[in-house]
Amino acid sequence: MEDSGKPSLHVESSAAEGSHFKLPVDSEQKATEFWLFSFAKPHMRAFHLSWFSFFCCFVSTFAAPPLLPLIRDNLNLTTTDIGNAGIASVSGAVFARLAMGTACDLVGPRLASASLTLLTAPAVYFTSVINSASSYLLVRFFTGFSLASFVSTQFWMSSMFSPPVVGVANGIAGGWGNLGGGATQLIMPLVYDLIHHIGSTNFTAWRIAFFIPGFMQTISAIAVIALGQDLPNGNYRKLEKAGDKHKDSFRKVFYHAVTNYRGWILALTYGYCFGVELTIDNIIAEYFYDKFNVNLRTAGIIAASFGLANIISRPGGGLLSDWMSRRYGMRGRLWSLWVVQIVGGVLCIVLGRMNNLSAAIIVMVLFSFFVQAACGLTFGVVPFVSRRSLGMISGMTGGGGNVGAVITQLIFFKGSKYSKETGITLMGVMILCCTLPITLIYFPQWGGLFCGPRPKATAEDYYAAEWSEDEKERGYHSASVKFAENSVREGGRRRDSSPAVPADDTPSHA
Numbered sequence: 115m116e117d118s119g120k121p122s123l124h125v126e127s128s129a130a131e132g133s134h135f136k137l138p139v140d141s142e143q144k145a146t147e148f149w150l151f152s153f154a155k156p157h158m159r160a161f162h163l164s165w166f167s168f169f170c171c172f173v174s175t176f177a178a179p180p181l182l183p184l185i186r187d188n189l190n191l192t193t194t195d196i197g198n199a200g201i202a203s204v205s206g207a208v209f210a211r212l213a214m215g216t217a218c219d220l221v222g223p224r225l226a227s228a229s230l231t232l233l234t235a236p237a238v239y240f241t242s243v244i245n246s247a248s249s250y251l252l253v254r255f256f257t258g259f260s261l262a263s264f265v266s267t268q269f270w271m272s273s274m275f276s277p278p279v280v281g282v283a284n285g286i287a288g289g290w291g292n293l294g295g296g297a298t299q300l301i302m303p304l305v306y307d308l309i310h311h312i313g314s315t316n317f318t319a320w321r322i323a324f325f326i327p328g329f330m331q332t333i334s335a336i337a338v339i340a341l342g343q344d345l346p347n348g349n350y351r352k353l354e355k356a357g358d359k360h361k362d363s364f365r366k367v368f369y370h371a372v373t374n375y376r377g378w379i380l381a382l383t384y385g386y387c388f389g390v391e392l393t394i395d396n397i398i399a400e401y402f403y404d405k406f407n408v409n410l411r412t413a414g415i416i417a418a419s420f421g422l423a424n425i426i427s428r429p430g431g432g433l434l435s436d437w438m439s440r441r442y443g444m445r446g447r448l449w450s451l452w453v454v455q456i457v458g459g460v461l462c463i464v465l466g467r468m469n470n471l472s473a474a475i476i477v478m479v480l481f482s483f484f485v486q487a488a489c490g491l492t493f494g495v496v497p498f499v500s501r502r503s504l505g506m507i508s509g510m511t512g513g514g515g516n517v518g519a520v521i522t523q524l525i526f527f528k529g530s531k532y533s534k535e536t537g538i539t540l541m542g543v544m545i546l547c548c549t550l551p552i553t554l555i556y557f558p559q560w561g562g563l564f565c566g567p568r569p570k571a572t573a574e575d576y577y578a579a580e581w582s583e584d585e586k587e588r589g590y591h592s593a594s595v596k597f598a599e600n601s602v603r604e605g606g607r608r609r610d611s612s613p614a615v616p617a618d619d620t621p622s623h624a
Contacts, residue, residue, distance in 0.1 A: 123572045123596065125375065132422030135154070135156075135157070135346065136152070136154035136155075137149060137152070137154055137157050137158070138367050139276070139346065140276045140596075140600045141596045141599065142276070142346070142476055142480060142593060142596045142597060142600065143345075143346035143599060144156040144273070144275055144276040144278065144346060145158075145274060145275050145276060145279070145346075146275060146276045146278060147279060148279045148282055148283055150277065150286070154205075156274065156342075156343040156344070156345075156346055157274045157346065158274065158489040159341060159342070159343070160270050160271075160274050160275070160342055160343060160398070161271065161283065161286075161287055163334075163337055163338050163341060163342050164223070164227070164266065164270045164271065164287050164291075164338075164342075164587075165267065165286070165287040165288075165290040165291045165336065166290075166291075166334055166337075167227055167228075167231055167263055167267070167288055167291075167334040167337070167338050168263045168264055168267045168287070168288070168292075168294070169290060169291045169292075169293055169334075170231070170292030170294065170327070170331045170333075170334040171231060171234070171260035171261060171263045171291075171294070171331060171334075172261070172291060172292060172293070172294025172295050172441050173294040173296070173297060173298040173301060173327045173330060173331075174234075174235075174257050174260060174294075174296075174298075174327040174328065174330070174331050174495065175203055175204075175254075175258050175260060175261055175294075176203075176294070176295050176298045176299075176395050176396070176421075177201075177238070177241075177293075177298050177301075177302050177323075177324060177327045178199075178203075178241070178250075178254060179299075179395065179396055179397075179399050179400065179417075179613050180298060180299045180300075180302045180303050180399050180410075180413075180414045180417065181302050181303070181306060181320045181323070182196065182399070182400055183400075183403065183410055184306075184316060184317070184320045184410075185320060188316075188317045188320070189244070189245065189246060189247060190247075190251055191247055191250065192247070194528065195247040195250070195251070195526055196400075197523065197528035198251055198528065198604075199247075199250055199251045199254045199255075200254075200396040200397070200527065201256065201257065201519075201520055201523045201524060202251050202252075202254050202255035202525055203254040203255065203258040203396065203527065204261070204389075204392045204393075204396075204516045204519040204520055204523070205255070205258070205516065205520045206255045206256065206258040206259045207258050207259055207260075207261040207262050207512075207513070207516045208516040208517050208520065209513070210230070210259045210261070210507070210540050211261070211262040211265050211509045211510075211512040211513035211515075211516060212509045212510065212513050213262070213509070214227075214230060214259065214262040214263070214265040214266055214505075214509055214512075215265050215269070215371075215505040215506040215507070215508050215509020215513075216227055216364060216367065216368070216505060216506055216509065217229075217266075217271040217505070218265065218266055218270075218504075218505035218508070218509075219362060219367045219503065219504065219505035219506060220361075220362065220364065220367070220505075221350055221351075221380050222344035222345075222349060222350035222351075222394075223266040223267075223269045223270040223273065223342075223344055223505075224270075224338060224339065224342040224343065224344050224349065225339070225344075225350075226266050227263050227266035227267070227270075227335075227338050227342075228335045228338040228342075229338075229345050230259065230260060230262055230263055230266075231260060231263055231331055231332075231334060231335035231338070232332065232336075233259075234256060234257060234259045234260040234331070235260075235277040235328055235331045235332045236328075237252075237256035237259075238253075238257050238324060238327050238328035238331060239324065239325065239328040240253050240583055241253045241321070241324040242321040242322065242324045242325065243256070243321070254424070256623065260287070260331065260355075261455045261516065262509075262512070263291075264288065264291065264512050265505070265509045265512045267287050267291055267509050268284050268287070268288060268493050268496065268508045268512070269286060269505045270287075270344075270505060271283040271284045271287050272284065272496075272497040272504055273345055273346075273504075274343065274345075274510070276348060276600055276605055277439075277497070277498070277597070277600050277601040277603065277604065278436060278439070278440070279436060280436075280494070280497050281432040281433065281434075281435035281436040281439070281447070281490070281491075281493070281494035281589070282429065282435075282436050282496065284432045284490065284496075284497070285428050285429040285430070285431050285432015285433060285435070285490030285493065285494070286428075286429040286432060288431075288432075288489060288490065288493060289424040289425065289426075289427065289428025289431075289486065289490060290424065290425065290429070291390040292391065292424040292428060292486065292489075293421060293422060293424045293425055294421070295391070295392075295395040295420075295421035295424070296418040296419065296420060296421020296422035296423070296424065297358070297418070297421065297422065298327070299399060299414045299415070299417045299418035299421060300414060300415065300418045300569065301326070301327075302323055302326075302414075303410060303411055303414045304328075305323040305326050306319050306323045308477050309322050309323060313460070316433075318553045320521055324363040334524075341388040343624045345359075355503070361425040362502070366502070366505060367503045367505070367506055368503075370500055370502050370503040370580045371500060371503035371506035371507050371510060372506075372510075374500055374503070374507065375501055375554075376499045376555050376557075377499050377500070377506075377507040377510045377511065377535035378510070379551045379552065379554060379555055380492055380495060380496060380499065380507075380509040380510075380511045380514070380515025380555075381510045381511045381513065381517075382514060382518075382548050382551055383451070383455065383488075383492055383514075383548065383552055384489065384492050384511045384512070384514045384515045384518070384552070385409070385514040385515055385517050385518025385519075385548065386459075386518050386522075386523070386544055386545045386548040386549065387455060387458065387485050387486070387488035387489045387515070387518065387545075388489045388492075388512075388518070388519075388576050389493060389514070389515045389517065389518020389519040389520075389521075390458075390462065390485050390518065390519075390522065390541060390545060391421075391482075391485055391486060391489065391515075392515065392516065392519035393519050393522045393523055393527065393541065394420055394482075395420070395421060395525065396519075396527075397523075397534060397537075398416070398417040398420055398478070399413045399414055399416070399417035400413070400534075401534045401535075401538075402417065402471075402474075404534075405534070405535070406471045406474070408471075416475055417570040418477075419475070419479055419482070420479070420482045421476070421482075423479060423482040423483055423486060424486050425457055426483075427482060427483040427484075427486035427487045427490075427546070428486045428487060428489050428490040429490060430483075430487050430490065431486065431487030431488060431489060431490025431491040431492075431494070432490035432491070432493070432494055433490075434448045434454075434487065434490075434491065434494075435447045435450060435451070435491045435495070436451050436489065437495025438450045439494070439603055439608070440603060440606060443560055443561075443603065443604045443605050444495075444498065444560035444561065444565065444604040444605075444606075445560065445561050445562065445566075445606065445607030446555055447491070447494050447495050447604075448495065448521055448552060448555055448562060448604070449563060450491055450561050451488060451491040451492060451494070451495065451552060452549060452552045452553070452563060454484055454487050454488045454491055455484075455485075455488040455491075455545065455549040455552070456546065456549055457484045457548060458481060458484035458487075458488055458545060459542050459543070459544075459546040460542065460546070460547030461477060461480055461481040461484055461485075462481055462485070462538060462539075462542030462545055463539050463542030463543065464477050464481075464542075465477045465481050465538055465539075465542070466535045466536065466537070466538035466539030466541075466542060467539060468536070468541075469534075475600075485545075492511065493508075493511070495555075496508055496511050498557070498601065498604065500577075500580065501577050501580065501593065501594040501597050502577075502580040502581065502594065503580070518548075521568075522541055522544065525540075526538075526540055526541055526589065538623050547604035557576065557604075558571035559571040559572050559573045559575070559604075560573075560604050560605055560606075561606070567605065573599075573601055573602075573604070573605075574595055574597070574598040574599070575593035577591070577595070577597060577599070578591050578594060578595060578598075580594065580596070
């Protein structure tokens with residue numbers, strides 16, 4: 115690894131080159147600090163545009179569950195119809211997230227995000243005219259594609275913020291976006307009540323209410339395309355045209371993503387933190403409404419508390435990931451992810467055993483903090499898996515969340531095979547089982563959960579291995595080398611910082 119002075123020299127020299135930025139930057143012009151209440155262009159503006167756009171997509175995707183008692187009576191939906199629609203709402207985003215990751219790598223997060231958000235907005239508007247179980251399933255399926263905007267959100271943050279703060283940037287952007295899952299539990303009943311009190315009938319009011327999330331989603335997409343910027347130094351198309359950025363090929367981006375086993379493990383892990391969160395968003399209001407005989411508004415408020423915990427829980431996970439990295443490097447990030455995910459699984463099991471309303475609410479809130487913090491911790495690791503295929507790795511991980519939600523709902527919450535409380539208990543067991551593979555993640559230059567780094571392995575070698583010798587001669591790998599220099603903290607405080615001999619390790623097979 116480079117000596118400890120080298121990265122700081124790059125930061126200082128880039129400060130002069132990037133003096134037009136309001137935030138301090140590193141050698142890649144990524145922000146080295148995170149100013150939450152700033153709208154400074156381009157770093158903090160990208161942050162606020164990305165989380166708000168994702169928030170609007172989340173509101174749209176989960177706008178139906180809080181009004182489900184009305185919708186099911188209006189459309190004569192069965193338990194199976196409701197279960198199928200819940201699965202459909204998260205299944206479409208599985209492949210959409212993979213496609214979004216590739217699109218971010220090739221055309222940039224700005225165009226990719228805005229295009230998807232605009233293309234899925236009509237499905238939200240069409241919800242107001244559905245008249246059958248099949249049409250209900252279809253609008254939820256196509257609206258759910260918008261959840262792929264999460265991938266562009268995380269990719270954008272990883273493109274704008276330096277390794278020491280990328281965890282908190284990803285955590286807050288993802289967490290505040292996920293707030294939409296809780297906010298919609300409050301927004302939709304409130305909008306429905308206002309429309310109903312104006313004079314609309316029950317079955318007309320819920321239909322009109324869907325114009326609000328549709329409008330929010332449309333406005334957010336226009337803002338992203340008009341005000342956003344892909345990278346600190348410009349947009350993809352302009353930089354590629356000027357020769358300042360290499361236009362990569364899909365084949366190579368795809369290859370370096372799918373052959374990196376770390377990405378697959380993180381996808382599995384995310385399937386049982388974010389996937390569980392999506393499942394809870396779909397079932398929790400109806401669960402409290404039916405099991406504890408609370409009214410629609412009370413069930414919505416209880417359900418909202420689960421999603422609204424994202425305001426601090428997922429950002430807290432990102433903050434914890436960065437803090438552990440400063441003290442213990444990448445191994446600290448991995449240990450904190452593993453422990454928090456395990457605790458979340460235990461709390462999920464306990465939640466399924468609750469028979470008292472007050473106790474169930476307390477356990478649900480505690481569970482929400484841990485399962486959502488695990489999401490932030492997962493994306494504290496994702497940016498370090500690959501630099502050339504960052505978007506696709508983000509897409510694989512994000513898609514894993516949706517796969518987990520689909521599988522969980524298919525097994526435990528479709529039809530009447532299991533009661534909801536039994537399903538929640540078994541879901542907790544699945545969390546524990548799917549957390550174990552984290553122990554297999556190993557970075558030769560930084561180590562893993564139980565093993566330290568390999569002697570003489572360097573981050574420069576790890577990331578440069580994604581490029582051929584010809585591409586290196588052309589300088590295409592320079593951004594990867596700069597990232598390696600700026601991620602020196604991932605070695606931990608005790609890591610030997612003396613110059614190292616290149617190690618013959620690649621991200622694909624190390």
